[in-house]
Amino acid sequence: MSTPSNWPLPPQSIRFIIPHKIIEKLSNNKLSKDLYPLGAGYYKEAEGHRMERLEHDDHLLIYCLDGKGKIRVNQKNIAVNSGDLIVLPRGTAHQYASSLNIPWTIYWCHFEGALADDFITHLQISEQKPVVHLGLHSSLVSEFDALLEARHSSYHLNAFINAANQLRQILTHIALLQPLVRSQDADSFDLEKIHSLMQARIHEQLDIDTLAASVNLSKYHFIKKYRDITGTTPINHFIHLKIERACHLLDISSRTIAEVAFMVGYEDAYYFSRVFKKVMGISPTQYRKLQVGAWSYKSFKTATV
Known part of the structure; x- marks a missing residue:
């Protein structure tokens, strides 16, 4: 798994790294081997959060709920705002950082699996432009929350198999939402x-x-x-x-x-x-x-x- 950031974790934020023994079991289990999380988290108002990876050996999903940030990919700087989704496939060198003035609140998940590349392809998000405005969706927030429930499981394998299938739900839900995403009028009721x-x-x-x-x-x-x-x-x-x-x-x-x-x-x-x-x-x-x-x-x- 790509090394997660060492951002100091404050109260009400979550960083959950799945133990190697559990990952090994997930990668060999018929119900989870196609797609499984390696780590996930929720960072609330993540002031000072930043990361640089010259080598990125898994897939990473970041969903910005609030605040602002920026990411640099392929020598281009891209702004990240509330409702934006970042998809970073394996092998994509990158840098990202939360805004100093309006720090972002994000969900994130590193993942792998035999079909992980296919799930990334299914999203139809260009590696040249890995940030898309998905909008804020309460159902998607609930799905990320459910994924993070595995951390309360006392490392019971069934909970992580459930988390693996929750990740599948998140990725297929994102693919379903994309054609429906459209910009809203500035004065509309969101x-x-x-x-x-x-x-x-x-x-x-x-x-x-x-x-x-x-x-x-x-x-x-x-x-x-x-x-x-x-x-x-x-x-x-x-x-x-x-x-x-x-x-x-x-x-x-x-x-x-x-x-x-x-x-x-x-x-x-x-x-x-x-x-x-x-x-x-x-x-x-x-x-x-x-x-x-x-x-x-x-x-x-x-x-x-």
Whole structure:
């Protein structure tokens, strides 16, 4: 694997390098050998982040959620902005750096596999111009988050096989999105940008002022426009995203209710349980009992916040 940057990792950022023994198993497993991650991460407001690779021996994907940066490939400097995707195939020497004034927030993944070259070709992104404006897509953000879930697996191979197939989902999703990408009017309401910001901050609190500022609107006009388009309020949608995430964590792990609450931005587990029950109709404990059949699906009724 190409050496990842040694950028000092602050809180709320992630750098996850898959151990060599796991990579060896992935490369020999029929379910993952065609495509598998070598390492992945999420860098939030990555001030001072920079990298230079004269030798690049795997494939690298970088998805910029916010902020700015730049990359130098083939003796050309290319600006990187929010919503841009960088694809660096094996063998492509490169330099990149986060902006000093508006540091980028990015997801990244190094990957390999017997069909990795074919997946790169399928993206139809020129090596001469490896930066494309894909736009901000909340579903893609969720897929990167799911890929990073493997780091909680205690190195169980099945979790990494799942991550390998999540990477396949990400790359094929990008290929599907590309023909649909088109520039938006400067004054258009970028709903995907708002939802992507919500997904990226799902483990935190997020206020209306921050959401409104992301699309350059006043709080009043933002709430009105959002409700006109979606039929709900932005905070209600954000709460539902948090509870969806909590359900996923309850499904796939044995974490305590308090731990799950903290992972979706609630320091008070009791308050989290109240919000969860208001949305789902049952408590987190009752929801977890669905897994073992101790709670009937007939009792499972969703509510509206």
